Amino acid sequence: MTRNMIQPLESYRLAQYAVPIHCYLCDAENTFDAELCTHCLAPMALAHQAADQKTEPRMLATVGASSAGKTVYLGMLMDMLSRLPTRIRTVTRGAFSVTLQQNTVTALAHRRFPDKTASEPDRWNWVHCQLRRPNRQESVELIMPDMAGEAIVEEVDHPHTYRVIGAFLKKSAAVIALVDAISLREGHRDHDYFTMKLLSYLAELDNDPKTGWCQRPVAIVFTKADQCESCFEDPVAFAKAHATGLWQQCQERFQRHRFFAAGVVGAVAYSESMLDGNIDVPLRVEPRGIIQPFEWLLDETTKDQKTR
């Protein structure tokens, strides 16, 4: 015999599903408990966090071909920002925003470089943080993902393959394009060609003469400059000599661009491994030129917001 019992219906829970949450990047409707946007795979945490803020978050894109040094650069940048309270005060939003910095710093502390970023967008690390200069009242909310180079190349060659990249770049206020200085100096043109393609993609993505990419700030950063001293001394001369096409394209298409050089390690050794082949071993962590491009973009995008 079964005893009678009262089963609460809890149908009120369904009501929550009736109110869609819009993805912060592509504006697609998602249920309130979705972790990733069903349309573009961006984390829905961004939409929830943005809804709690008074100021609209600013997006900063870090792009470059595979192995250009995006993960190392962004991880080191976040680590430096979190330890420079006299220059910029940084508060990360959401535990997931610390993972990138943690992975990079842990890897470098163990004398290895972080792993290659997986090409699936649901495996990327996103950083959402609040920044404030010590002497200023106003703060900036910033969103920066560490996207995979392979996915960026694919999206540039075949637009709409990775919707999250298109949506993010369309909304970004500024871009840091990383280019491998060692491969340029050695005469490999792949990074030069790719960055040129990427900049044309950006220019066409939003070609509004007032608010499009031709007016937004673009920082070209030559990475791994620790192995290429001439690049540190004069990044513009380096660009003219080793990435002429890229240099010309910047002159023609982007009114606000600047060249920088950055390096994270002091010395690199090479080790042969049976499993992985030749691998680079970072011997000392000596970051140079990491903050400068970021600070420049921060100041430039702040000017944009004030004039709007």
Ligand SMILES: Nc1nc2c(ncn2[C@@H]2O[C@H](COP(=O)(O)OP(=O)(O)OP(=O)(O)O)[C@@H](O)[C@H]2O)c(=O)[nH]1
């Ligand atoms: N010497 C030197 N080598 C670096 C530096 N940054 C990165 N590298 C080398 O470049 C490789 C790739 O760096 P990543 O940061 O993983 O490159 P990525 O752009 O994130 O690549 P994907 O994840 O494939 O898009 C590393 O494994 C290092 O061998 C640097 O500052 N100096």
Ligand SMILES: [Mg+2]
């Ligand atoms: Mg990476």
Ligand SMILES: [Zn+2]
């Ligand atoms: Zn979306």
